[in-house]
Amino acid sequence: MSEEIDLTGDGGVIKTIVRHAKADADAPTTDNPVVDVHYEGVLAETGEVFDTTHEDNTVFSFEIGKGSVIKSWDIALRTMKVGEIAKITCKPEYAYGSAGSPPDIPPEATLIFEVELVACRPRKSSNLGSASEERARLEELKKQREIAAATKEEEKKKREEAKAAAAARIQAKLGSKKVQGKGKGKAK
Numbered sequence: 786m787s788e789e790i791d792l793t794g795d796g797g798v799i800k801t802i803v804r805h806a807k808a809d810a811d812a813p814t815t816d817n818p819v820v821d822v823h824y825e826g827v828l829a830e831t832g833e834v835f836d837t838t839h840e841d842n843t844v845f846s847f848e849i850g851k852g853s854v855i856k857s858w859d860i861a862l863r864t865m866k867v868g869e870i871a872k873i874t875c876k877p878e879y880a881y882g883s884a885g886s887p888p889d890i891p892p893e894a895t896l897i898f899e900v901e902l903v904a905c906r907p908r909k910s911s912n913l914g915s916a917s918e919e920r921a922r923l924e925e926l927k928k929q930r931e932i933a934a935a936t937k938e939e940e941k942k943k944r945e946e947a948k949a950a951a952a953a954r955i956q957a958k959l960g961s962k963k964v965q966g967k968g969k970g971k972a973k
Contacts, residue, residue: 816907818850819906820848862900862902
């Protein structure tokens with residue numbers, strides 16, 4: 786198991802690297818504070834998944850340090866590099882705590898997120914070049930998600946066809962055994 790890193794010094798946010806990024810990978814900075822992530826969140830006590838981007842293959846984007854996400858994410862994502870996957874364990878005071886907890890998450894819950902930092906980039910600017918670049922970037926991400934979803938659907942279809950073919954072969958074998966067993970004058 787990878788080393789656990791106490792990011793807050795009080796055990797409130799523990800990071801365990803699941804997959805290291807390449808050495809030259811980008812990291813969030815003041816110039817690139819907007820991050821795109823894939824994640825799955827589970828309740829530590831039960832292991833129940835309460836939120837994920839994996840089901841619909843979406844990317845969640847936010848700007849670090851703006852308070853738009855739970856404290857533990859602002860803390861942990863600053864320490865990550867693009868391509869890194871980390872398990873982030875968040876005590877309640879660094880997660881939702883008593884204020885603002887979604888209805889399906891108890892305020893006293895410890896949460897565990899597996900987060901992949903997909904990209905980091907500059908915040909949106911008002912100039913037209915940045916807006917068109919952002920649209921192009923979002924279109925590219927959308928295409929990548931659609932390709933991944935189509936590939937996943939094709940694989941599912943192939944598995945279903947293989948199951949149906951296997952079931953048909955078994956049914957045919959069973960049918961031929963019944964026909965062979967019904968003949969008269971069988972040798973004993």
